Amino acid sequence: MKAFNYLIPTQIIFGEGKISALHDQIAKYGKKVLLVYSGDVVKITGIYDQIMEIFKEEGVSFWEVGDVAPNPRVDSVNKGGALCKEHDIDWILGIGGGSAIDCSKAIAAAAKYEGDDAWDMVMDISLLKDALPIGNISTVAATGSEIDPISGINNDATNEKKGLVHPLLYPKFSIQDPLYTFTVPKFQTAVGTIDMMCHILENYLTMDITEAVAPTYMAEGLLKAIIEMGPVAYNDPKNYKARSNLMWAAGQAMCGLLEVGKVRTRTVHPIEHAVSGMYPSVVHGEGLAILMPRYMEYALSPETAHVLAQYGRNVWGVEGEDNMEVAKAAIEKTKEFFASFGVRTRLRDVGVPEESLPEMAKIVIKDVGGVSVKGLHEMFEEDVLKLYQMAW
């Protein structure tokens, strides 16, 4: 196993009715709270009313940023930061999926930042020196933001998106009640499931698979669980067993636990980000569903076949001696699984014009540091372009 550091200091409070744990958190962090959420979900699920009841009992004063966009904007961050400073807010509660929780983290830093525009801090992390405590109530099983120290922020003025990553941004607690995910629409359940799988696969599919045995086998276990539970939640949205397992899986898939001891790779995620970055109507998880199997096909060679074959045998139960054959079967299984959710399977189907593929390939290479996408198979700009063409 390669050297690594691992830390997830977030208290996970998991189960039906666990919103009651807010009482303890108020006692711990204070009675002046900023709520950060994105409109609908907190109303549909009834979370908002439940919070109001607890806040009333505890005598909490609160303010709100309730209009966080799907890709949170630095404007919301500045607005939240100003509220915190003006009202001397004690801590921040993010409610929702990745966007609301990401935004709550950036606000926590903005609240302690002396400048006026938090974008300066996003661009220069050394300016982040303190942050308010952050907690969250998770309502979607997909992003892992509920337990990680990462916040992705967009700047409409400059058309940039950047990640703010800092140990001060670890949530202090995450309340995870699977019931809140019962109302997640079918399509979102599908793309959330695919996103989790692709996060695991991205770091699982490396040559370290034979060295980092313990994290690799645990990753295989979690992949199997997601493959089993995803379709159940998709077809039966109020299935507690499926929803609870997926909710737990989301955090474990993305918090770094299954990547320890391996070289950390970013492969299909940056390749997809260039697509949905240029065409925001493309949903990240659907883009991943299109690109992941093509990435596997592109990376498959006599040198890498044993990696994809292990995936086939241990995750999909594919039998056979020949690594190439087992690897190909594993890729087919992956394609079929994604297709079973009814997601589209070609870039042209999701509205990406063929002529934009070269530009997107350039963006990918820039995103990964200027040379190549490293992973199971090193990919230069022309490789990424070929991959896009295969997927188009």
Place this chain on the structure above:
Amino acid sequence: MKAFNYLIPTQIIFGEGKISALHDQIAKYGKKVLLVYSGDVVKITGIYDQIMEIFKEEGVSFWEVGDVAPNPRVDSVNKGGALCKEHDIDWILGIGGGSAIDCSKAIAAAAKYEGDDAWDMVMDISLLKDALPIGNISTVAATGSEIDPISGINNDATNEKKGLVHPLLYPKFSIQDPLYTFTVPKFQTAVGTIDMMCHILENYLTMDITEAVAPTYMAEGLLKAIIEMGPVAYNDPKNYKARSNLMWAAGQAMCGLLEVGKVRTRTVHPIEHAVSGMYPSVVHGEGLAILMPRYMEYALSPETAHVLAQYGRNVWGVEGEDNMEVAKAAIEKTKEFFASFGVRTRLRDVGVPEESLPEMAKIVIKDVGGVSVKGLHEMFEEDVLKLYQMAW
């Protein structure tokens, strides 16, 4: 999945040469340090010299409790606590396996305890109100104490053993360099491997196996990794791949990660503790190797066969349709695996006289709350006695 809370806030710093991370920890926690260890291991592995070099560079003043016994005594705790108070020590560094690290935690609490005898605090946890920061350098893959908030302390005067468990006792950091485990003797490697497996199995083998799918499949993955790597480390003590995977596995096996969403059970561990408690020459891991397969046999019934069969299929690759047959094969595999390490397989072989079995069964029932051992199969005092007789 059942409701649960999960928190492991310890920074894990893993890999060859990672002792260098001590520089950062000194900067964070201070320059007056108490070292807690148990003689030999820090000398054999060269850790002590490495620490001295870093302490010298950093200008650290240090004191020592260097004679921690295998089952740490409250006398060592009081001694360490007094040193901390007298010299206004900033933080505590435990070095070694479970005993040294357990002792370092209790000393951290004793340092902030106003009374003279820390045993009062062990007996009444409400007296624990503060603790010094604790870090550790782990040298054995076995106990999980390096990342948990649990400290087991013995009192020779009253002949009692008790666990001190408190969130303030979470280590701030754990340095895990697999090289330090190269000198762990073969027998210790064997019993450490068995102990990890039994910790996982104890919580894996429950009726929740079909509900908590994600933690269950991850547990199966880790069991497979331990089964693969244990014999490699046993036969080739300087095998970095095996030692690193086992070192990582130890923490994950025991930190609660694989038990989330399940009813927490204590079965074979209390049944073994009564044995090694009465006969301290019995090594805990060897006792477990004797008792775990018998526990499985005792618990096997038409109602529980599917649980043991899943273990057989997913961990051992046993094939077959009939759950009872697959379960029996899984138990055989487990026995054979333990025996492959050359550990003894009967209570009589490790020096337990037959006439003490009834007394031990009473102790077990007392330990688990006075009624029965709950798990895959509820066991009353007469069941525990029968189990002991099967294992004698």
